[in-house]
Amino acid sequence: MAILTIDQAGPMCSVQDGGRHGYQRFGVTPAGVMHPQAAALCWQLLARHNHPLIEVSAPGLALRCDEPISISFVWQGRVERDGIAVPNRAGRLSLAAGERFVLHPSPEQWGYVGIHADFCAAPLMGSYATHARSELKVFEPLSAGNALEIEPWTLDAEMTGLRGLEPDADPIRIVAGPQIERFSQAQIAQFLQTEWRIGHRSDRMAYQLEGEPLSLRGKHDIISDGITFGAIQITGSGQPYVLMADRQPTGGYPKIGCIIDADIGRFAALPPGSTVTFVWVDLNEAAAATRLETAKQQAAMRVDQPDLRSERLLGLNLIDGIIDGSYTD
């Protein structure tokens, strides 16, 4: 048995997997990863789908292990092993016993660290997902000083300089929601034309969209029905909320639309204060986008050309230089 020690973690850092599915009809939230596309890449690097990952919030993470261990990571900020920078975005590294692994602040929300080890704790209702609000969790949300007992696997070959997920600033694609008829053409147009700002009160449960509120026709509440990851609810004040991984299974506000599965991670990555627009697609376009995901995941595993890599590292270092001012290591 080995001990994995968390030396530093931002708020909302937790252990997550694909979610605790099959219990929503008993009121149980699936929870699970916030950025399914980044998590899928980390699972590829681990070569074990749905293995519990450390989900890292934008401020970053520092950890070490008292035995040699392999780790996989997907992270947009600067990455260091033993004080030396390694190419970021995605990779697989080995750490010597006690060697410090640091993820510096990221311009995007949510990255992942996959520990090449089994956790010495049984899953709860078939999952390691952490849902802090209802206390359904195997591990407490992670913070500095936590020590996790693990059984390391044999070391895997290192992979560095991977391309990772390509940045994509296109509008977020949505399909119509079950209560679309409650909104007028003008209100739908307003929703699609608005450049929404991600609110600072956004968390794993919901992202608040700030902008001119929508007006609603008739009663603003409905008889509660099912909700899903990416559903966009319009509350009584006309303010949209996008429901995220820690959403409740049911809700009583009308839903104007839902983000398609392929774009959930891209949306989840947006930090508070950034802006976003939405565009309608139909279910056929959503299915085509899902089929493209496999190709994107394969592309993310390719090793970049060295010249491109240094160019991008230079760019990221400039971004880090600004963010590092508020980060105390």
Add this chain to the structure above:
Amino acid sequence: MNLLRFSAASLGDRALTLTFAEHIEPAITQHIRALAPAVANIEGVVETVPCYAALTVHFDPMTLAYDALMAELNTLNASIAAADVAPRQWRVPACYHPDIAEDIAEAATALGVSVDALAEAHTAATFEIAMYGFAPGWAYLSGTPAALNLPRRLTPRGPTPADALLIAGGQAMLAANPMPTGWYVIGRSAQPSFFLDRTPPVVFDVGDRLSFYAVEPSQWQSMYAAAKAGERVAERVR
């Protein structure tokens, strides 16, 4: 049997919701409860969430296309009869004493009745679990008598005690796990109803009928302790 019709709408590209009515009606809730398990058995369906007047179906679009799922749903909806599934019925001990039922005095005052009259109105009712939602093991109960119609609190109260009986907004709830709420705690069930280590995790399923009877605090304490240890103190009468 009249065919109950629904309108279907996508809920993203991995779920859809069938809406049977824009109002609450026992026959519709019972039909949805009968339909849900059959839908859950369709290959490619991940899980179903039965609600008062709607059924949400989560599915994997790579295994099951939307159109194919809709065809199966139309067939199943026409073949399912709520009468095929006889509801289970339970008698459940509960305590309404203000020492245990934290908000009953406040709720009684707001309703303009005595604590005893409020407890009697609750024990006289036969409830049916219409749906779970909001939090693990939070059962929405239909069949709430008009005498229990109290608006929600203006600001939420702190976490409820475990296995609380709640009222607000003309509705009643059996709330297994502690959560902050705008509802009133008017009793506590002696039967814990949500167990993390059991399959299914709930004691009472959607569609089950519940009536409660009052026990004194000392009796409630011993029953609750026994039930926590694994004994079932709720009595199944049908």
